[in-house]
Structures are given as structure tokens and as C-alpha cells.
Amino acid sequence: MDFVTWATSPWGESILVRISWDLFWAALVGGVLFLLAHGSYMLFSPHHKREAGEVDRMEAARPGLPANIERHSFVARMFHWVMAFSMLALVFTAFLPVVGIKFAWVYWHWMAGILLTGSIIFHIIHATFFMDFWSIWVGPKDIPEAKAEMMREFGIDAPGPKPGKYPLGNRLYHLAVLVAGLGAISTGILMMSRIRQPLLERNPYWMSDVAYGFTYVTHGLTGVGFVGLIIAHIYFALRPEKLWVTKAMIFGTISRRQYLEHHDPERWVSTKVSTK
Amino acid sequence: MPAAIRDVMPAFELFQPTSVADTLGLLERHGADAWVMAGGMDTFDWLKDRIRKPRVVVDLSGVSELRGIKDANGGIEIGAMTTLTEVANHALVKERYGLLAQAAGLVASPQIRNQGTMGGNVAQDARCWYYRAGWPCYRAGGNICYADTPTSVNREHAIFDADRCVAVNPSDTAPALIALDAQMVIKRGGEDLVVPAQEFFVGPGVDITRLTMLQPGDLLTAVRIPGTWASKQFYFEKVRDRQVWDFALVNVASAINASGNTISDVRMVVNGVAARPYRLEAVESFLKGKARNAQTADEAGEIAVQGASPLRHNAYKVPLVKALVKRAIRGADEWTS
Numbered sequence: 001m002d003f004v005t006w007a008t009s010p011w012g013e014s015i016l017v018r019i020s021w022d023l024f025w026a027a028l029v030g031g032v033l034f035l036l037a038h039g040s041y042m043l044f045s046p047h048h049k050r051e052a053g054e055v056d057r058m059e060a061a062r063p064g065l066p067a068n069i070e071r072h073s074f075v076a077r078m079f080h081w082v083m084a085f086s087m088l089a090l091v092f093t094a095f096l097p098v099v100g101i102k103f104a105w106v107y108w109h110w111m112a113g114i115l116l117t118g119s120i121i122f123h124i125i126h127a128t129f130f131m132d133f134w135s136i137w138v139g140p141k142d143i144p145e146a147k148a149e150m151m152r153e154f155g156i157d158a159p160g161p162k163p164g165k166y167p168l169g170n171r172l173y174h175l176a177v178l179v180a181g182l183g184a185i186s187t188g189i190l191m192m193s194r195i196r197q198p199l200l201e202r203n204p205y206w207m208s209d210v211a212y213g214f215t216y217v218t219h220g221l222t223g224v225g226f227v228g229l230i231i232a233h234i235y236f237a238l239r240p241e242k243l244w245v246t247k248a249m250i251f252g253t254i255s256r257r258q259y260l261e262h263h264d265p266e267r268w269v270s271t272k273v274s275t276k
Numbered sequence: 277m278p279a280a281i282r283d284v285m286p287a288f289e290l291f292q293p294t295s296v297a298d299t300l301g302l303l304e305r306h307g308a309d310a311w312v313m314a315g316g317m318d319t320f321d322w323l324k325d326r327i328r329k330p331r332v333v334v335d336l337s338g339v340s341e342l343r344g345i346k347d348a349n350g351g352i353e354i355g356a357m358t359t360l361t362e363v364a365n366h367a368l369v370k371e372r373y374g375l376l377a378q379a380a381g382l383v384a385s386p387q388i389r390n391q392g393t394m395g396g397n398v399a400q401d402a403r404c405w406y407y408r409a410g411w412p413c414y415r416a417g418g419n420i421c422y423a424d425t426p427t428s429v430n431r432e433h434a435i436f437d438a439d440r441c442v443a444v445n446p447s448d449t450a451p452a453l454i455a456l457d458a459q460m461v462i463k464r465g466g467e468d469l470v471v472p473a474q475e476f477f478v479g480p481g482v483d484i485t486r487l488t489m490l491q492p493g494d495l496l497t498a499v500r501i502p503g504t505w506a507s508k509q510f511y512f513e514k515v516r517d518r519q520v521w522d523f524a525l526v527n528v529a530s531a532i533n534a535s536g537n538t539i540s541d542v543r544m545v546v547n548g549v550a551a552r553p554y555r556l557e558a559v560e561s562f563l564k565g566k567a568r569n570a571q572t573a574d575e576a577g578e579i580a581v582q583g584a585s586p587l588r589h590n591a592y593k594v595p596l597v598k599a600l601v602k603r604a605i606r607g608a609d610e611w612t613s
Contacts, residue, residue: 007412104481204420216419
């Protein structure tokens, strides 16, 4: 298996061109294997969730909680779906030709990239000024939660914090998407200097061949990274025990019991009440 | 060091099959390692320059099944290994498809037409000299087009439909075949594919490393031309830097079905302006039902160049296309049948 693809100049020099498409197949197979492994584990594992009786007691202790609690605002949901659409468009336009489905993909690819860039700029502004910015980030403070969540996954009723608004898995996924997304966008903008488009002046010699080579490789690595990330995301979104999260990304709210069952009300104090 | 033509051929394993079945067996066995050679007019440059280094060469010159021109269902079928001289001089082709006879007769030089084949002419690779010199451009699997930069020498390159690569299709017979609504017969994996000539050629947006849909293992066996456009009014003109042994800067092929002075149907294709022969569908739509006169020709010329995007050194192709389209319409005296 090759990791990168080289070209040779007329002088016999090797020029780094892009990743090897073997990595795409590796990401695809890796994503599917993860899916199968996790699915098998979930079938037979003793993972532990909050007991119904405990949820009953928490519900009784919080009579003021509304029946439905807003988890994602309309604006946040719109961003999510626009970003999802653009990422799927990017991955499909990038890799369908690799698997043999030929079409004029470059135009659609950079258009989807512009949409993704715009949506992420919007998200950064929205999350910074209109959302609880730090609720999605991961840091050393999350180690106790990680330990407790791990124990619960193995069926042990471990003490320790329950998640705030976003479970640790969500936050780690967000971090991975952030790294891959910013990598893809920054390299993608540099790569646009080599194609015809109306936004940037075309200048294929703007950087050296070596710099372009690393740019193309980084872009490719983030691309195949997204293949795995998207497989994992769609898998978790469709898992029966996670459907309530998926529905919340469509309709915006979760029920009071879901709020108490899956979250720590002390760490996520919901101030927004749905009237639905 | 820069690529230079060497006098001797590089080492490779040479196969000279005598049947299509044997050829397909070889292509299946060697896959992408095999280089299919028809007349060799394109092949020898690649091999002697050491830009392409195939492990296996499959020489089709001994496959007699692939030679000849025959009547077929009201049209004709031309074997892929039929020489361009045979196509240009064949009585049936001249009588019914003068457009193709003229196009084939204007390819390169008599010597090359004696050796070059119908299949080789349509399947030949791009002549972009950066690509032919071994530069690792998009078409060669790289990530840059050396011909589309502020300092490039790009006089011969594309003015239409460039997508990263700006190389053009160099074939003279290709636009004539599309104008005649020909079909390409391809053997692929034990099946016969019959593909309209227009779809046989692909642009860089779809596949940046090939000019045609032929994949490793494929064999173009014949070109079929239906009777639909037989003996209509044809026009072919090739503009080149010198009058022999040269590729077209731009060529035009048109087939017109006219009732009196009114154009009832038309197919018009220019080549040398894009990576695939560029069918002027907007011009064709405009022309249907129009009188064949100077005004119609002028308007069609303007329509033909809409969307052209010339490079630094090839803006001359815009008025050239315009002029050729005008001549194809009004040049009644130039009809080849």
C-alpha cells in the first residue's frame, strides 16, 4: 500500500503530488470495520445507563422542568445541516471519480467548499457570541467524565459526572471535525490558486512544487479523514439508542426524561424552554 | 535532463497477435501494463522519448479482422486498423461520406496516412508539448497545468471547456465522425460496446488523464457510420501553420441537410479548441429552419464563439472558429458532395 503519489519531472526529480488513493480505500474499510466492531460490542456489552427509578426521582425533584427542552436552536440546526450537506458534497465529488464514477467534479467540489467555508465562518461567529462557547470543547477537566463514561460502557455503575450539554464523544468528534475541517479549508483555498474560478486570481506558481505537494497531501489526508468521520457520524446518528439525539438535531428539542436520563442538570442548566 | 528523442526503441515485450480474440486475451492478461499500438504514429514518440515506458506492446498490425471498409445496414463500417489513405480513397466513403474522406485526406502527410489508422487517429493522445515532454501535469497524473500560466507557450491550446488541463484533441477525423453521427465499436470485458462518437471523447472534467473513454483492456475494433447523413452537404476545413504534416490549429466539419436554400438539419463540430471535439449545438439549433445565406452565417459565427475563454497566446482561435463556421454555412462552392 502506498501512502503518497509521486510524479517525475523531465529532470528525473520526484515531485510530491497527492495522497495515494489506497488511503481512501483504507479509510472506507476502516470506517466499516469500526462500525461492525462497535455494532457487535453494543449487541453484547453490558453498557450502563441511568436507572429509570433514578430518573423518576430527579424528575420529581425538578417539578419546574418543562416537558420539552431545547437542545439546538433553529440557527444551530440550520448550520449543522448546511455543513453536513456541503461535507457530503465535498466527499462525494472528491471520491466518486476515484471509485470509477466519472463526472466533471471540480466545479461542484470547490462550490461545496465555499459553502462549507461560509457556514463555518458563520458558526464561529454564532458559537462565539450567541452560544455557550466552551460547552463543546474538551480539556483536562473532562478526564473524570471520561473515566466515568468508560466504566459505564463496561456496565459498571460508576460515580462521576454525567455529560453537560454535549457528551464527551460529541466533543471529541467536534474536535476531530474542527481539525480536519480547518485543514481541508485552508489547503483547499491554496489549491484554488491552481484552478479556474472567479474568486481568486489563478496563479499555479504562487507556491513551490514542494509546498503545493504538501498542500495536496494535507488536503487528501483531511479528505480521507472525513470519509471515516462521516461513516462514524451517520452510524451513531442511526443507532437506536442515539435516535433521540438525531431527532433533536431535526426538531430542536429533547424530552424532559431524556434530559435527565442522559445529562447532568447541574452541568447543563437549560434556560431555553420549548413551547412545543 | 530534458526529454530527447533517441534513435533506438526502449526494451519491452512485443506481442503481434493475428486475431481479435488473441488481442483481447493479451490485453486481459497484461491490463494496464499493455500498450495498444495501431499504426504507431503516436506510439513511437512516446516510447522513443522514454516518457511512456510500457512493459508490453501489443501490435495490432497483424489483425486482419480489424482492416477494411464494408457496407453495413445502409451505412458503412470501417475497421479500426484501416489506414487513413484507404479511408480517404475508398469509393464508398468518397461517394457517401465525402466529409470523412476529406478529413482523412488532410491528416499529416501521405507517408503518415499510409501508416496511420482510423482507430489510431481517433484514439491518439494530446499534443500539448508540456505533456509530451514529460512534465508531470494534470494529464500526466500531476497537480498542475504548465500550459495555463502567465508565461506558458499555449498558442495551440483550448479556448473552450478547459478544466484544469488546456490540451486539445488533435484529430482531424474525429469531428467528421461526430458530424456524421458515427458510432465506435469497443470490445470490453467480453462485451461489445457501441458508443456514439460524441460520447467516445471525454473532457478533462470527466477524466483528465484520457482523451477518450478507452480504458486499459479496451479494444476499439471499428467505426460505424449510419446512412442518416450519407450524401448530404458537407464541409471540412483544416487550418494549420503549414499545408502538410501538421496538426490543425482549428478544423471544422459540418453536415447539412437542406431543402432548397433552407437548412432543415445540421451537425457541426470544431476540433483543436477543446480537449474533446467541440460540437456546436447552439449553432445547430440556431440554423434549423434558417435560410443558408451570409446573414445566417454571420449570426452563427457569433453564436459559435460564445463562452470562449482564450489563453494568453491563442485568442486568434476565436475569430478563426467564427470564420470557419461562417464558411461552413455559406461556402456552397466548397461542399464536398
